[in-house]
Amino acid sequence: xxxxxxxxxxxxxxxxxxxxxxxLLAVAAAFLIGFLVICATGAQALSSPESxxxxxxxxxxxxxxxxxxxxxxxxxxxxxxxxxxxxxxPRPQLLHAGGELLIYRTSPAGGARCxxxxxxxxxxxxxxxxxxxAVVVVSLTRYRREIDAVDALEARGxxxxxxxxxxAHELKAPLMAIGGWSEAARSGLVAPDEAYVSxxxxxxxxxALVDQIMxxxxxxxxxxxAHPRRADLRELLxxxxxxxxxxxxxxxxxxxxxxxxxxVCNFDLDLTYAVVLNAMTNxxxxxxxxxxxxxSAANGKARLWAVxxxxxxxxxxxxxxxxxxxxxxxxxxxxxxxLALRYATAQGFSLTVRPVPRGTLALLEIPL
Numbered sequence: 001x002x003x004x005x006x007x008x009x010x011x012x013x014x015x016x017x018x019x020x021x022x023x024l025l026a027v028a029a030a031f032l033i034g035f036l037v038i039c040a041t042g043a044q045a046l047s048s049p050e051s052x053x054x055x056x057x058x059x060x061x062x063x064x065x066x067x068x069x070x071x072x073x074x075x076x077x078x079x080x081x082x083x084x085x086x087x088x089x090p091r092p093q094l095l096h097a098g099g100e101l102l103i104y105r106t107s108p109a110g111g112a113r114c115x116x117x118x119x120x121x122x123x124x125x126x127x128x129x130x131x132x133x134a135v136v137v138v139s140l141t142r143y144r145r146e147i148d149a150v151d152a153l154e155a156r157g158x159x160x161x162x163x164x165x166x167x168a169h170e171l172k173a174p175l176m177a178i179g180g181w182s183e184a185a186r187s188g189l190v191a192p193d194e195a196y197v198s199x200x201x202x203x204x205x206x207x208a209l210v211d212q213i214m215x216x217x218x219x220x221x222x223x224x225x226a227h228p229r230r231a232d233l234r235e236l237l238x239x240x241x242x243x244x245x246x247x248x249x250x251x252x253x254x255x256x257x258x259x260x261x262x263x264v265c266n267f268d269l270d271l272t273y274a275v276v277l278n279a280m281t282n283x284x285x286x287x288x289x290x291x292x293x294x295x296s297a298a299n300g301k302a303r304l305w306a307v308x309x310x311x312x313x314x315x316x317x318x319x320x321x322x323x324x325x326x327x328x329x330x331x332x333x334x335x336x337x338x339l340a341l342r343y344a345t346a347q348g349f350s351l352t353v354r355p356v357p358r359g360t361l362a363l364l365e366i367p368l
Contacts, residue, residue, distance in 0.1 A: 043092035061110035072098030258294035312355030
């Protein structure tokens with residue numbers, strides 16, 4: 001965790017401590033207020049001819065002088081009333097004896113009226129304890145969520161920093177190549193026409209890379225919207241084959257298309273074409289001499305595939321094939337397949353890459 005994240009966590013911990021302490025004080029204040037209300041209403045019941053919801057008990061002087069009364073607090077109350085100081089005070093008093101909390105007041109005849117406050121106080125204690133536990137749990141849960149949010153933001157920041165660093169690195173390569181060819185042409189080391197051809201290739205490469213970066217940026221920002229329509233996957237294969245034919249010829253790779261029947265389903269033409277083109281470009285890059293492409297429909301799914309005849313993809317390369325600027329055994333795998341995966345999942349499709357006995361398979365599956 002970085003310094004910013006640690007500072008944020010420390011602030012959250014301080015906020016949690018203050019929050020729990022404040023809530024504890026609030027619960028304690030609520031308990032005190034409730035206790036005072038209980039005492040006030042109990043004292044009012046002793047002064048009222050009607051007991052209300054309080055159970056007022058009348059105790060005579062004989063009852064209080066008796067030993068071993070029916071209630072364990074009766075003896076303690078009798079002792080208090082035999083004290084002239086207590087007996088002479090007609091105000092309501094509070095007595096705790098035998099595990100009971102009692103509110104009483106003396107009568108002119110020497111007896112007493114009393115109410116038990118144990119039950120209401122026990123209920124008040126349970127309610128306040130439950131409230132305190134609830135607010136502590138809520139505070140801790142909120143704290144944990146905020147910590148997770150801080151971690152997620154920091155991780156996102158690190159990914160963004162790595163993303164832009166890798167993007168700058170990928171863009172630097174064609175820029176350096178353009179500068180090198182331009183300097184070579186200026187110095188007369190190569191013919192201008194030869195330099196222009198190479199510069200155009202590097203410019204096209206950089207433009208494609210910028211388009212891919214912008215596509216990923218739109219996907220990350222949630223602005224990637226699919227507009228599906230019913231169309232034939234085979235037409236997408238034909239278009240992709242025509243687009244890749246010059247590059248395949250330049251690399252000495254044969255493109256073989258296997259699509260005997262139309263495969264009609266719902267998909268976004270532009271997004272799906274980008275998926276197909278990136279998958280076929282990746283197959284072409286790692287091919288030894290042949291790339292086979294095709295589409296079919298069975299078991300409720302339309303399938304479109306591209307298979308090269310190069311060395312099967314290794315575990316290390318498979319782990320980063322969908323990573324932005326992932327580095328495999330042969331260097332950068334590019335961001336094309338990462339973008340293809342985002343375009344596929346945005347439409348509810350699945351895109352997988354796996355080794356096969358004589359090459360590597362890229363498979364796009366579309367629900368029918």
